[in-house]
Amino acid sequence: MQEDRTILELFFARSEQAVTQLAQKYEQGCRRIAKNILHSDRDAEECVNDAYLAVWNTVPPQRPNPLCTYLYRIVRNIAIARYHKNTAHKRNSSYDVALDELEGCLSAADTTESSFSARELTRKLNQFLAQLEKENRIIFVRRYWYGDAVGDIAKAMDMRSNTVSVRLTRMRGELKAYLEKEGVTV
Numbered sequence: 001m002q003e004d005r006t007i008l009e010l011f012f013a014r015s016e017q018a019v020t021q022l023a024q025k026y027e028q029g030c031r032r033i034a035k036n037i038l039h040s041d042r043d044a045e046e047c048v049n050d051a052y053l054a055v056w057n058t059v060p061p062q063r064p065n066p067l068c069t070y071l072y073r074i075v076r077n078i079a080i081a082r083y084h085k086n087t088a089h090k091r092n093s094s095y096d097v098a099l100d101e102l103e104g105c106l107s108a109a110d111t112t113e114s115s116f117s118a119r120e121l122t123r124k125l126n127q128f129l130a131q132l133e134k135e136n137r138i139i140f141v142r143r144y145w146y147g148d149a150v151g152d153i154a155k156a157m158d159m160r161s162n163t164v165s166v167r168l169t170r171m172r173g174e175l176k177a178y179l180e181k182e183g184v185t186v
């Protein structure tokens with residue numbers, strides 16, 4: 001497998017081999033993220049391909065570091081956009097469930113005085129995640145960023161599903177308290 005630096009140099013040289021190398025190294029993770037959100041192999045494949053095109057169109061001038069985080073964020077954003085398009089009239093998918101779990105922590109009042117910019121909220125979330133133990137941070141990110149099912153997280157972390165659910169419940173409570181302490185209305 002190619003190093004990220006080598007893959008980026010291929011992008012800067014505008015070599016089509018860049019996309020091939022990117023896919024060889026990161027396709028499995030990209031598909032997992034897209035499939036967790038969309039629950040469709042076909043839609044997930046299209047999102048991943050769209051993400052490769054987006055990377056091709058943005059590198060250069062961008063020089064993302066780390067490359068995998070940049071790519072995974074693009075895949076996730078494309079998958080979420082497709083998810084919203086596909087489910088405009090439907091609800092109750094597993095991704096909706098994950099988002100609904102966070103609703104009590106992140107639903108700030110819609111007023112000028114109490115709303116934070118997305119950048120400020122992101123900063124607060126990153127501060128909260130940084131104070132968690134590594135294992136809890138992994139569980140939280142896998143659930144709410146990558147959209148992994150509780151059972152899949154439990155299996156990967158060698159835990160019972162109930163243990164993961166309890167930890168997520170506690171972390172959501174801690175997040176809500178942290179955001180309130182930081183002045184974010186929830």
